[in-house]
Amino acid sequence: MRTGLGEDVYEVFARKNRGEPLRHIGYIDAPGDELARVYAWKTYDEENWFEMCVVPRGAVIPVNRVEGPWAGNVPEGTHGP
């Protein structure tokens, strides 16, 4: 999961206004949580977000799908939801 300069992938989630869903808006590479917050805020600055948060890609555990960027995080020995 680590990329150049020892960076990890972080998923970026944001909510535009109160009452709206938290949406997955993209991803950034960062060498740690602190810089991940900064990079996400500076990269996805197209809206005045009400709320933004970042999640290390490795922390997203798929429930029903075994394909895609989080496929590697399926706990061993589990089958479907």
Place this chain on the structure above:
Amino acid sequence: MTPYTEDELKKKIRGGYILESPEEMTPGYRRALIVQLTVQADTELMSAPAYWFAARHAPSTNTQVSAHAIIQDELAHANIAYRLLEDLGVSKEQLVYGREPHEFKHPYGFDQPLDNWAELVVANGFFDRAGICLLGDVHRNTSYGPLKRALVKVDMEETFHLRHGEVWMRRLARAGGAATELLQRCVDWMFPMTIEWFGLPDDLKHHSGQLDYKLKGLTNDELRQVWMSSTVPLCESLGLSVPAHYDEDGDEYVLEYPFPCEYDPDAKRWLFEDGEITWQAVFERWKGRGPMNEIYVDSVRRSRGSVTSWLN
């Protein structure tokens, strides 16, 4: 392993199927998407140093801020496109730091120096408009879900760059005198530069699969028309002359110069008088890259080696 044959996937896509992960791709789809994303990422990346060198000509702190905000956007767009490539198993590290400058896939326009404020704002008005035409079409049509979502931000910001370009073109056009003359000189080399950017005409284009896989919706010629349908009226309304006009009979914009033709990068002048050249000759010129290619590539990666060695 892909669960589909090429034909099965194309058929599903025609029915509106959206792909969400590389596992669903056929080799042909994956290849076509990687080519498209590499061009997109490299173009965004190389626009940054082109604009950055030009931003030194900003006439005030306010305009410096606008110019740098645009550069910041372009770098973020590049980063996002390289990140999408990384999820397809392509190394961003290799793409950005492992290639020779001439191997980048950005258009020839971003190998040219932007030497004054007028050239920067016309680049925003012309080049960023081309970006909107191309990426807006991808956004509306792409069958790759992650790319469709990524382009929400990109489209929004490219529209801001375009507005910046148009507002400043209007301001320089109204000023008259030296400002308008300079603006016209920019249009003279940058209009044909953008026209060429859209690539081979449809009747010469090899089938790339990008349309079959719905990685885009419009052909090169259609996109060129979309660009002209905004750019020609804009320039005409500003009293600027462009070598193209709307032809009512054919219901299309028509170029008034031999296309394609040769370009003299030192003089920043298209050699209309030498007549039409082959697309093979255009590809040779693109492959040879333009005067700023090595300087721009070096400017985005020159400290990489030393910083990496301090950290490791």
